[in-house]
Amino acid sequence: xxxxxLVALLAREPSPAPARREARRRFxxxxxxxxxxxxxxxxVLLGVRPDLSTVIHDPAFWVRLALPSAVAVVxxxxxxxxxxxxxxxxxxRWFALGLPFxxxxxxxxxxxxxxxxxxxxxLVLGHTWKVCSVLITLLSLPSIVAVFWGIRGMAPVRLxxxxxxxxxxxxxxxxxxxxxxxxxxxxxxxxxxxxxxMLVAAGIxxxxxxxxxxx
Amino acid sequence: xxxxxxxxxxxxxxxxxxxxxxxxxxxxMAGDGVAYRGFLDRLASYLRAYLRRRLPxxxxxxxxxxxxxxxAVHNAxxxxxxxEPVTAWIHAIARYKLVDFFRAHxxxxxxHDPIGDDDLFVASDDEPADAxxxxxxxxxxxxxxxxxxxxxxxxxxxxxxxAAARSGLSxxxxxxxxxxxxxxxxxxxxxxx
Numbered sequence: 306x307x308x309x310x311l312v313a314l315l316a317r318e319p320s321p322a323p324a325r326r327e328a329r330r331r332f333x334x335x336x337x338x339x340x341x342x343x344x345x346x347x348x349v350l351l352g353v354r355p356d357l358s359t360v361i362h363d364p365a366f367w368v369r370l371a372l373p374s375a376v377a378v379v380x381x382x383x384x385x386x387x388x389x390x391x392x393x394x395x396x397x398r399w400f401a402l403g404l405p406f407x408x409x410x411x412x413x414x415x416x417x418x419x420x421x422x423x424x425x426x427x428l429v430l431g432h433t434w435k436v437c438s439v440l441i442t443l444l445s446l447p448s449i450v451a452v453f454w455g456i457r458g459m460a461p462v463r464l465x466x467x468x469x470x471x472x473x474x475x476x477x478x479x480x481x482x483x484x485x486x487x488x489x490x491x492x493x494x495x496x497x498x499x500x501x502x503m504l505v506a507a508g509i510x511x512x513x514x515x516x517x518x519x520x
Numbered sequence: 521x522x523x524x525x526x527x528x529x530x531x532x533x534x535x536x537x538x539x540x541x542x543x544x545x546x547x548x549m550a551g552d553g554v555a556y557r558g559f560l561d562r563l564a565s566y567l568r569a570y571l572r573r574r575l576p577x578x579x580x581x582x583x584x585x586x587x588x589x590x591x592a593v594h595n596a597x598x599x600x601x602x603x604e605p606v607t608a609w610i611h612a613i614a615r616y617k618l619v620d621f622f623r624a625h626x627x628x629x630x631x632h633d634p635i636g637d638d639d640l641f642v643a644s645d646d647e648p649a650d651a652x653x654x655x656x657x658x659x660x661x662x663x664x665x666x667x668x669x670x671x672x673x674x675x676x677x678x679x680x681x682x683a684a685a686r687s688g689l690s691x692x693x694x695x696x697x698x699x700x701x702x703x704x705x706x707x708x709x710x711x712x713x
Contacts, residue, residue: 306656308564308648311587314674315594315702316557319548323695325598389599390612460596462616519620520592520706 328458335455342447347482373480375405380474387467388459413496431489441502448475468514476506537641565644583651669697
């Protein structure tokens with residue numbers, strides 16, 4: 306087929322309306338099904354903590370949940386921009402993406418600074434540091450697949466970066482679910498091990514991006 | 521006093537191309553097929569000149585990458601926002617497709633420098649060479665649900681309503697079928713690259 310014929314063929318369908326609707330639906334569906342799948346995996350594999358009904362009255366529970374929630378919101382916004390060619394992210398958005406981590410580490414430093422030297426190890430390691438990051442990464446896997454699927458309805462051009470931010474979004478969704486299982490409440494614990502779990506998910510996304518997001 | 525913008529002919533030319541393309545793309549997306557055709561025609565000329573400069577040792581591939589990029593721009597046009605510079609948006613897609621080509625042909629093009637002259641809109645070229653790959657042939661290989669809507673509406677020139685009446689499909693099924701069919705076509709092109 307000659308290029309002229311291809312142009313004529315494409316020009317018969319100028320309006321992007323169906324594509325726009327479908328892309329939007331696809332992104333929302335990917336995000337929703339990823340969240341549902343990661344949450345369901347947490348329920349089945351780990352179960353919610355038995356004292357959840359009392360612990361939700363503890364502000365510390367919500368402070369912990371705020372870290373992955375804030376990361377998820379900003380990663381979602383950045384991810385949407387990375388899904389469009391030539392859309393700039395800009396320094397304020399990158400800063401916003403880093404801010405939840407900074408605040409968590411500051412809180413962790415304050416808690417560690419105020420603790421007795423002998424307690425610091427326990428505050429950082431808790432009882433579950435060996436499994437925490439691994440479980441968050443594991444819970445993120447269905448979200449990674451679903452979020453990638455949603456992004457494939459758009460047109461990312463920086464595939465590794467788009468993959469990394471999509472992976473971070475999936476990791477944050479997984480960490481939000483993990484908060485309902487995890488018994489550890491000390492900020493130094495979750496400011497380290499939750500972050501490691503989310504970053505490993507981002508790393509998986511960066512590796513998968515160039516292959517899975519190609520269009 | 522001379523207005524400042526005339527001091528830089530390159531910048532003025534860029535602004536002119538921007539206007540030329542944006543007006544047609546926006547009119548096209550509002551449903552004006554003639555304007556959209558003008559957009560694609562001009563875009564094809566700029567892309568052809570750009571690719572011939574960037575691929576002096578692979579001129580036989582230019583028309584294939586050009587068709588691939590046109591299809592990519594068409595399939596991604598829902599990601600363009602009216603406020604953004606259309607040239608930057610197109611440039612991002614064209615560069616992405618070119619880098620994708622380099623990656624797929626890494627060994628053969630190992631010596632090519634992908635940096636350097638990267639201005640897409642400095643020249644245009646209306647003399648097509650023959651494409652090596654036949655997009656029409658790839659179209660024939662698509663499954664019926666993708667191929668039929670494209671053939672009825674795009675090749676035979678029926679309206680969506682006529683195509684729906686003739687095929688027994690709903691109008692929205694025809695529209696979605698065209699959209700998905702062109703994406704499937706782009707995937708076939710990629711698979712054969």
